[in-house]
Amino acid sequence: MHIRRALPLLGAIATLPGMAGAAPARSLAVAVAANMRPAFEEIARRFEAARPGVEVNATFGASGNFFAQIGNGAPFDLFLSADAEFPAKVAEKGLADGKPFPYAYGKLVVWLPKDSKLSLETKGLAALDDPSVQKIAIANPEVAPYGRAARSALEKAGLYEALRSRIVMGENVSQTAQFVESGNAQAGFIPLSLAKTPPLSEEGRAWPVPASSYDRIVQAGVVVKGSRELALARELAAFIASAATRDVFLRYGYEIPGS
Numbered sequence: 001m002h003i004r005r006a007l008p009l010l011g012a013i014a015t016l017p018g019m020a021g022a023a024p025a026r027s028l029a030v031a032v033a034a035n036m037r038p039a040f041e042e043i044a045r046r047f048e049a050a051r052p053g054v055e056v057n058a059t060f061g062a063s064g065n066f067f068a069q070i071g072n073g074a075p076f077d078l079f080l081s082a083d084a085e086f087p088a089k090v091a092e093k094g095l096a097d098g099k100p101f102p103y104a105y106g107k108l109v110v111w112l113p114k115d116s117k118l119s120l121e122t123k124g125l126a127a128l129d130d131p132s133v134q135k136i137a138i139a140n141p142e143v144a145p146y147g148r149a150a151r152s153a154l155e156k157a158g159l160y161e162a163l164r165s166r167i168v169m170g171e172n173v174s175q176t177a178q179f180v181e182s183g184n185a186q187a188g189f190i191p192l193s194l195a196k197t198p199p200l201s202e203e204g205r206a207w208p209v210p211a212s213s214y215d216r217i218v219q220a221g222v223v224v225k226g227s228r229e230l231a232l233a234r235e236l237a238a239f240i241a242s243a244a245t246r247d248v249f250l251r252y253g254y255e256i257p258g259s
Contacts, residue, residue, distance in 0.1 A: 027055040028229055028236060029075055031066040033082035033219065034172040035106060035146060035191035039252045040080065043245050047236055054232065062172040064143025070095060070224060077227035078236055080219070082106065082173075082191075083145035087222035097223040097230060103241050105255035106217035107192040108149045109206040111180050118187065120207040125157040128187055133166065137179035137188035140169045147176075149214035150189035156213045180204070192253035219254075 032040050037060045044056040059066075063081040070076055070090055080103070081087050087100035110125070112118055118127045128136055139147030147169065154160040168184070170176030173191055180188035181200055195206035221240065227233045239245065241257075249256055 025053050025055050026229060026232060027057055028077045028227075028232055030056060030058045030078045030080065030236070031070070031074075031076045032058050032060050032080045033063045033066075033145075034060045034174040035082055035193050036060070036080055036219070037174065038193060038197045039248050039254070042248045043240060046244065046248075047239050056236070060172075060174065062140065062143040063145055064140075065171075073226075075226070075228070076224050077229055077233040078221060078223055080221040080240070081145070082217065082219055083148075084218045084220040085145070087220045090222050090224070095225050097225045097227065097234070100220045100222040101237065101241050102218050102220045102257045104219045104249050105257065106146065106219055107211070107253055107255070108146060108153065108189060108209040108214060108217065109192050109195050110209060111177070111188050111190050111195050111200060111204050111206050112186075113180070113183070113204045116186065116204075125153065125159055125209070125213075129159060129162060133186045135168050135179070135185035136163060136166050137168050137170060137176045137185035137190075139173045139176045139189075140171060144170075144172050144176075145217060145219075146173050146189065146191050149209075149217055152215065153189070153209050153213040196251075196253050 040058060048054055048056055063083060063086045066079055067086040067089055070079060071093060079087060079090060090096050091100055110120055118130060120127045138150040141147040141151045151160060168179060170179055173194060176188055177190045177194050177200060179185040194200055221237055223233045223237050246256055
């Protein structure tokens with residue numbers, strides 16, 4: 001599996017002397033919500049292993065940014081969003097091949113470093129209104145569904161306005177996680193999938209945000225109509241939504257549609 005930045009290099013390698021007779025690699029460009037990085041890297045390796053000559057090139061980021069890029073003609077074959085709204089918008093614009101498909105339900109947590117004295121277990125989100133908490137990291141709600149969920153949870157707890165001046169926003173959940181992992185924020189709202197992955201799983205603890213305080217995070221994908229490898233993109237989409245990936249999603253804390 002490769003990230004999209006590797007594509008020019010791969011193209012150069014394919015034209016080296018002595019390789020003229022080799023079959024060209026088939027590749028897919030996939031826009032993947034940042035919360036999915038650990039799980040998708042495993043899924044992509046499985047998909048590639050069963051299909052010699054196929055490469056999955058992933059770009060990880062904020063779902064809203066990917067929606068805008070696809071609308072502007074970015075050459076993605078498949079879009080895996082952190083919500084169902086952005087894939088639906090892709091379909092509304094006539095840019096989808098088929099209907100969007102749900103592939104996982106995400107969970108939101110508050111991550112704290114190991115030495116934090118905050119007691120979310122007894123006080124809930126109100127524990128964040130403590131003088132020791134100078135910065136609280138969330139993903140930008142305008143482009144990141146997990147950021148929307150974080151804002152919703154704070155609003156339902158009656159804390160958003162009181163804490164607003166302390167909130168710092170990451171462009172996506174990966175940057176949000178970096179804020180808290182680096183110590184630039186004392187608490188952060190991040191996906192459970194990232195909290196279960198090193199170094200965060202080793203350097204801190206995660207408190208599950210009550211599911212009743214935010215809309216269910218239905219993560220959905222859509223095949224992009226302009227794909228140059230449409231059949232292969234459909235194949236990857238079906239693979240992601242199949243029982244073959246169930247164990248990966250469960251290991252990273254997702255729930256599976258239909259389970």
